[in-house]
Amino acid sequence: MELFNVYPLYNVTPVKAEGVYVWDKNNIKYLDLYGGHGVISIGHTHPKYVKSLSEQLSKIGFYSNSIQNPLQQELAQKLGKVSGCENYNLFLCNSGAEANENALKLASFITGTSRIVSFNNAFHGRTSAAVATTDNKNINAPINLQQEVTFLPLNNIELVIHELGKNDVAAVIIEGIQGVGGLDEGTTEFFQEVQAICNKKNVPLILDEIQSGYGRSGQFFAFQHHHIQPDIITIAKGMANGFPIGGVLISDIYEAKLGMLGTTFGGNHLACAAAISVLEIIEEENLIVNVNEVYNYFLEEIKAIPQVKKVKGKGLMLGVEFDFEVGELRKKLIFDKHIFTGGSNNKKLLRILPPLTISTVQISEFINDLKNLLDE
Numbered sequence: 622m623e624l625f626n627v628y629p630l631y632n633v634t635p636v637k638a639e640g641v642y643v644w645d646k647n648n649i650k651y652l653d654l655y656g657g658h659g660v661i662s663i664g665h666t667h668p669k670y671v672k673s674l675s676e677q678l679s680k681i682g683f684y685s686n687s688i689q690n691p692l693q694q695e696l697a698q699k700l701g702k703v704s705g706c707e708n709y710n711l712f713l714c715n716s717g718a719e720a721n722e723n724a725l726k727l728a729s730f731i732t733g734t735s736r737i738v739s740f741n742n743a744f745h746g747r748t749s750a751a752v753a754t755t756d757n758k759n760i761n762a763p764i765n766l767q768q769e770v771t772f773l774p775l776n777n778i779e780l781v782i783h784e785l786g787k788n789d790v791a792a793v794i795i796e797g798i799q800g801v802g803g804l805d806e807g808t809t810e811f812f813q814e815v816q817a818i819c820n821k822k823n824v825p826l827i828l829d830e831i832q833s834g835y836g837r838s839g840q841f842f843a844f845q846h847h848h849i850q851p852d853i854i855t856i857a858k859g860m861a862n863g864f865p866i867g868g869v870l871i872s873d874i875y876e877a878k879l880g881m882l883g884t885t886f887g888g889n890h891l892a893c894a895a896a897i898s899v900l901e902i903i904e905e906e907n908l909i910v911n912v913n914e915v916y917n918y919f920l921e922e923i924k925a926i927p928q929v930k931k932v933k934g935k936g937l938m939l940g941v942e943f944d945f946e947v948g949e950l951r952k953k954l955i956f957d958k959h960i961f962t963g964g965s966n967n968k969k970l971l972r973i974l975p976p977l978t979i980s981t982v983q984i985s986e987f988i989n990d991l992k993n994l995l996d997e
């Protein structure tokens with residue numbers, strides 16, 4: 622059997638990783654400024670994380686959601702404390718798309734309506750409702766188009782007020798900072814006004830923090846830069862450093878009903894052990910402080926490169942914009958300088974999503990290599 626060929630691949634085969642570095646099968650060492658799509662939060666193969674997963678695996682790896690699993694409560698408590706979001710309840714699932722799918726379904730249960738307001742260039746995943754709220758026709762099949770979704774430009778509050786005025790909206794969904802779209806984001810004023818109109822109209826505001834959450838923006842959640850309190854928050858990527866998991870934080874104003882949401886694998890013992898150790902390491906190693914320090918250094922250094930037109934994003938969720946398409950530059954970074962970076966819908970933007978443990982020394986290596994390539 623062959624693989625169903627859906628991914629354009631770089632010809633690199635990682636076989637080993639540690640901290641912010643990855644080694645390929647020829648023992649070439651790469652600096653990882655992409656974290657496998659912003660997934661690696663605490664660094665690759667962190668010893669405490671490896672120990673915690675290994676020990677859990679030798680005790681019990683999985684049982685269904687029809688028994689008691691105290692690790693789920695432990696994860697919920699710790700997440701509430703570390704994120705500063707204690708007035709929420711947690712539903713655990715397996716991926717980002719699933720987190721958004723459940724968030725949208727829940728909002729629709731709550732409101733009894735079905736139309737969703739999303740934003741231009743949004744990416745929310747590939748399952749039925751999540752992909753319908755993703756602004757990319759190429760990945761929406763006819764079956765997905767039965768969902769009712771209205772896309773609006775970011776930062777135009779009048780249009781949001783107009784749509785919510787029709788009284789048929791089940792949810793507004795927005796990324797803390799757009800990832801795949803290319804690092805655009807709402808202004809503080811916009812986030813606050815969206816929250817206010819959602820509150821007024823009793824429409825749940827869903828903050829997709831799947832990429833921008835878990836400290837990556839320099840706050841635990843990117844929306845915390847804007848001092849709002851969303852009704853529903855979705856999480857995944859950085860949550861368990863590569864172990865598949867997703868979650869929905871649901872404001873405690875909403876009541877759960879038995880059977881309303883469910884999953885076989887979500888919140889299993891191994892996933893919880895991985896997610897708990899990630900939160901412990903974020904706290905113990907003050908990773909959010911590190912994100913802000915490295916961000917300030919990055920900004921200063923990158924500004925000195927004349928070819929850089931703009932730096933977008935916050936913390937270690939960054940986009941470096943040029944006035945040319947960066948495809949060739951990314952290839953040279955990988956094959957000549959051995960540095961992984963990311964792309965986005967904005968072809969002129971280099972996406973930087975390193976592990977949150979990265980140091981200014983490693984960023985300085987990148988800046989030097991980037992300068993050399995640009996001056997070639």
Ligand SMILES: Cc1ncc(COP(=O)(O)O)c(C=O)c1O
Nearest residue numbers: 716717718744745746800831832
């Ligand atoms: C903001 C955002 N939401 C949702 C998703 C979907 O997550 P997953 O690929 O885990 O389904 C992604 C993935 O890139 C994302 O960046």
